[in-house]
Amino acid sequence: MDATAHTHDLGHEHPPKGIMRWLTTTNHKDIGTLYLWFSLIMFLSAGSMALMIRAELFEPGLQFFQPDFFNQLTTLHGLLMIFGAIMPAFVGFANWLVPMMIGAPDMAFARMNNWSFWLLPPAALLLLGSFFVPGGAAAAGWTLYPPLSIQMGMGMDMTIFAIHLMGISSIMGSINIITTILNLRAPGMSLMKMPMFVWTWLITAYLLIAVMPVLAGAVTMLLTDRHFGTHFFNPAGGGDPLMYEHIFWFFGHPEVYIMILPAFGIVSQIIPTFARKPLFGYASMVYATASIAILSFTVWAHHMFTVGMPAAGQLFFMYATMLIAVPTGVKVFNWVATMWRGSMTFETPMLFAIAFVCLFTIGGFSGLVLALVPVDIQLHNTYYVVAHFHYVLFSGAAMSIMAGVYFWLPKWTGHMYDERLGKLHFWTTTIAFNITFFPMHFLGLAGMPRRIPDYALQFTTFNQVASVGAFLLGMSQLIFLVVVLKCIRGGKKAPSKPWEGADSLEWTLPSPAPYHSFQTPPVVK
Amino acid sequence: MLDKLVARTGGGVALMLASLSARADLQYNLQPPATNVASQIYNLHLMVLWVCLGIFVVVFGAMFYSILRHRKSLGHKAANFHENTLVEITWTVIPFIILMAMAYPASKTVLDMKNTSDADMTIKVTGYQWKWGYHYLGQGVNFFSNLSTPRSEIENLQTKDKHYLLEVDHPMVVPTGEKIKLLITSNDVIHGWYLPAFGIQQDAIPGFVKSVWFKVDEPGTYRGQCAQLCGKDHGFMPIVVKAVSPQDFTKWIQAQKAAVVTYNPNKTYTEAELVQHGAQVYAANCAACHQANGKGIPGAFPALDGDPIVNGPKAVHIETVLNGKGGRMPAWKDQLNDFDIASVITYERNSWGNHTGEAIQPAEVKALRK
Numbered sequence: 070m071d072a073t074a075h076t077h078d079l080g081h082e083h084p085p086k087g088i089m090r091w092l093t094t095t096n097h098k099d100i101g102t103l104y105l106w107f108s109l110i111m112f113l114s115a116g117s118m119a120l121m122i123r124a125e126l127f128e129p130g131l132q133f134f135q136p137d138f139f140n141q142l143t144t145l146h147g148l149l150m151i152f153g154a155i156m157p158a159f160v161g162f163a164n165w166l167v168p169m170m171i172g173a174p175d176m177a178f179a180r181m182n183n184w185s186f187w188l189l190p191p192a193a194l195l196l197l198g199s200f201f202v203p204g205g206a207a208a209a210g211w212t213l214y215p216p217l218s219i220q221m222g223m224g225m226d227m228t229i230f231a232i233h234l235m236g237i238s239s240i241m242g243s244i245n246i247i248t249t250i251l252n253l254r255a256p257g258m259s260l261m262k263m264p265m266f267v268w269t270w271l272i273t274a275y276l277l278i279a280v281m282p283v284l285a286g287a288v289t290m291l292l293t294d295r296h297f298g299t300h301f302f303n304p305a306g307g308g309d310p311l312m313y314e315h316i317f318w319f320f321g322h323p324e325v326y327i328m329i330l331p332a333f334g335i336v337s338q339i340i341p342t343f344a345r346k347p348l349f350g351y352a353s354m355v356y357a358t359a360s361i362a363i364l365s366f367t368v369w370a371h372h373m374f375t376v377g378m379p380a381a382g383q384l385f386f387m388y389a390t391m392l393i394a395v396p397t398g399v400k401v402f403n404w405v406a407t408m409w410r411g412s413m414t415f416e417t418p419m420l421f422a423i424a425f426v427c428l429f430t431i432g433g434f435s436g437l438v439l440a441l442v443p444v445d446i447q448l449h450n451t452y453y454v455v456a457h458f459h460y461v462l463f464s465g466a467a468m469s470i471m472a473g474v475y476f477w478l479p480k481w482t483g484h485m486y487d488e489r490l491g492k493l494h495f496w497t498t499t500i501a502f503n504i505t506f507f508p509m510h511f512l513g514l515a516g517m518p519r520r521i522p523d524y525a526l527q528f529t530t531f532n533q534v535a536s537v538g539a540f541l542l543g544m545s546q547l548i549f550l551v552v553v554l555k556c557i558r559g560g561k562k563a564p565s566k567p568w569e570g571a572d573s574l575e576w577t578l579p580s581p582a583p584y585h586s587f588q589t590p591p592v593v594k
Numbered sequence: 595m596l597d598k599l600v601a602r603t604g605g606g607v608a609l610m611l612a613s614l615s616a617r618a619d620l621q622y623n624l625q626p627p628a629t630n631v632a633s634q635i636y637n638l639h640l641m642v643l644w645v646c647l648g649i650f651v652v653v654f655g656a657m658f659y660s661i662l663r664h665r666k667s668l669g670h671k672a673a674n675f676h677e678n679t680l681v682e683i684t685w686t687v688i689p690f691i692i693l694m695a696m697a698y699p700a701s702k703t704v705l706d707m708k709n710t711s712d713a714d715m716t717i718k719v720t721g722y723q724w725k726w727g728y729h730y731l732g733q734g735v736n737f738f739s740n741l742s743t744p745r746s747e748i749e750n751l752q753t754k755d756k757h758y759l760l761e762v763d764h765p766m767v768v769p770t771g772e773k774i775k776l777l778i779t780s781n782d783v784i785h786g787w788y789l790p791a792f793g794i795q796q797d798a799i800p801g802f803v804k805s806v807w808f809k810v811d812e813p814g815t816y817r818g819q820c821a822q823l824c825g826k827d828h829g830f831m832p833i834v835v836k837a838v839s840p841q842d843f844t845k846w847i848q849a850q851k852a853a854v855v856t857y858n859p860n861k862t863y864t865e866a867e868l869v870q871h872g873a874q875v876y877a878a879n880c881a882a883c884h885q886a887n888g889k890g891i892p893g894a895f896p897a898l899d900g901d902p903i904v905n906g907p908k909a910v911h912i913e914t915v916l917n918g919k920g921g922r923m924p925a926w927k928d929q930l931n932d933f934d935i936a937s938v939i940t941y942e943r944n945s946w947g948n949h950t951g952e953a954i955q956p957a958e959v960k961a962l963r964k
């Protein structure tokens with residue numbers, strides 16, 4: 070990628086060489102690259118924790134880890150995947166693509182952009198380092214419910230501080246993205262002409278600004294309960310542990326959409342490209358995204374149907390949750406209608422996008438099943454929920470990220486990736502993913518609770534299937550790593566528009582994209 | 595080489611599927627319901643599942659048809675339509691109607707589940723790290739329910755029993771055909787009282803008492819587990835409910851009342867008597883953290899073998915057990931009586947490498963209660 074810096078002599082601002090380039094960079098592409106590498110490293114480390122979990126669960130009985138360490142693994146797997154892998158990956162995409170897609174030279178606040186990235190590595194070090202302090206890492210689940218989280222050792226304090234850092238990073242990133250989109254669009258690029266990916270990120274950034282402070286508040290109250298004698302949540306002093314759950318999920322539910330709206334955006338770029346046909350229902354797509362975002366603030370207590378709310382509360386949150394199925398359905402129908410009577414080809418990005426639509430819909434359906442209060446009470450805290458959110462977050466968020474990486478790698482590196490390896494990665498990932506997570510639906514239905522290191526004998530077979538699948542899934546990601554490294558180091562030269570049906574502005578720039586995107590704004594008709 | 599890899603993985607998957615079909619114990623649906631509410635949930639889930647499957651087949655049938663036919667490689671030319679108001683309104687309205695049709699039966703079941711009035715009997719359920727306490731209100735019966743699977747099975751030193759991890763020393767016993775109300779709370783962190791066959795999952799939250807109900811008709815043993823992550827032994831606090839005929843229930847409750855260990859608060863017990871009772875109290879309450887061998891778990895739970903409190907002044911030891919310590923060691927004053935505490939302290943002070951030779955009397959514990 071170094072070639073980017075030299076082939077285009079723009080007459081000013083040559084980036085420094087070596088490590089200083091990356092530490093001091095204010096360039097949206099460099100920062101995007103940093104985010105994406107950070108995300109990949111976190112994805113692989115949190116993924117290896119998942120493999121440790123699946124190894125322990127291969128058979129009943131305790132084989133490898135003691136229960137307390139097992140709980141640390143599940144907690145950190147969740148936190149690192151959410152805050153370390155998925156969210157930074159999407160911010161990486163936003164950094165690389167938003168300025169190019171709207172015809173801007175760079176992000177609006179270049180120095181703040183540098184800051185919002187460099188807060189993340191210390192946060193990751195705090196989380197990973199907490200395994201090595203006395204008492205180990207936080208073991209209260211990624212939800213950190215008190216009073217359990219009040220009992221934890223200093224690993225919990227490190228987690229709280231890491232969440233603070235990542236929250237500040239997200240908020241700064243969001244302010245930057247919103248300002249860039251609202252102020253730096255090229256002449257003629259009205260809001261309703263923006264690519265879908267830019268729209269989804271605009272809405273996501275507002276969600277982040279609304280809810281990250283809520284999470285910061287919740288964990289700060291935990292911190293003062295732990296160390297400064299307050300009793301916000303500690304019932305021993307008259308505090309209310311249920312209040313924490315409400316505050317946490319007021320953040321937590323919009324957070325789910327923070328992790329899926331940019332995925333919708335990526336897929337909405339890819340499907341029209343390979344169907345060689347414009348996105349069906351662009352306007353309804355924008356409205357559906359906005360209504361999902363607004364509704365996401367009114368459904369938080371569906372994560373708490375088992376706390377014993379009054380019937381009126383349960384019914385309200387059930388109806389609001391079911392309502393979200395309507396705009397989500399609109400999106401799926403729009404994607405299918407985009408493919409309908411197109412002229413489709415099936416390169417790796419398109420394969421991932423199609424798998425996204427199918428598998429995300431399965432996650433949506435299990436979400437609908439869980440929205441029904443009586444059924445949720447039967448399935449809450451079981452493996453059914455684990456299956457549900459992995460269909461949404463792995464085959465949803467993570468596979469959209471993979472689709473996007475294959476789609477834009479030629480633009481980023483100037484080389485075509487290895488299509489054969491890409492397809493191999495796609496098929497192994499999709500098959501292994503389903504072997505891993507589909508049986509978890511059955512485990513949940515049969516009543517196996519989540520977050521347990523050991524289980525009753527009737528759950529054995531499906532756990533073994535899931536563990537075998539998990540190792541295949543983990544190994545498949547090494548293929549991904551190989552494809553990316555190979556593509557950076559060389560390969561067939563990529564033209565400025567490697568995909569026949571692509572039409573957004575980034576494809577008018579040469580590949581690799583020049584260090585500064587649009588020095589003079591393009592005019593959009 | 596890649597093709598070989600694919601072939602091998604494929605072979606492995608096929609082998610696994612073959613071994614799958616050979617096992618008979620696979621369960622693909624909810625547990626057989628044992629209460630009316632649970633069968634409502636069972637049917638509701640099946641109904642929604644079929645509706646979702648139907649939609650899935652229609653939508654993705656269309657998508658895969660398109661994938662097969664509308665390909666560039668078949669020379670298909672792309673159409674250029676990109677909106678259609680009528681179609682878009684239709685696929686917004688139809689899902690809405692389907693959702694309303696699902697919400698109606700679900701709401702009826704919610705109201706049914708919430709109706710805890712006119713119960714024949716009430717049992718208070720308390721979650722502890724890591725066991726359940728059952729208190730039959732108004733009947734004076736009160737006991738703890740601990741996991742009874744031996745440690746050796748968990749550590750794979752011995753073949754696992756059929757009810758591995760789903761067996762307890764004292765199950766909750768209830769009469770069939772009567773409406774039982776449970777008042778659920780917790781003593782420390784949040785637990786979840788989850789019994790799938792009854793369609794009940796209720797978080798046990800410290801500081802709150804929440805109620806649920808069930809009426810079970812078939813006598814039998816029903817098993818569940820703690821559902822809410824509650825710390826180290828979250829996976830080791832099962833729930834077992836035995837439903838028996840009302841006659842058998844009356845006999846059982848009489849036997850429970852007769853078996854309550856009585857003690858004489860003023861008697862001076864011998865060390866042997868105290869150690870004998872104390873060993874049982876220790877196994878049921880203390881061994882989960884401090885371990886049966888008194889060595890604790892380094893970094894998490896202190897060893898009692900050689901511990902300065904256990905070998906120091908007895909008043910400090912008694913107060914630690916009564917009132918807890920540092921947030922992690924719970925207070926036992928409400929869970930154990932004077933005789934239990936005197937016994938377990940005597941046991942700790944005279945076990946492993948500890949040889950104080952002291953016999954703590956119930957009266958000494960009583961004197962230190964605040």
Ligand SMILES: [Cu+2]
Pocket residue numbers: 721722724784785786820821822823824828831
């Ligand atoms: Cu528990």
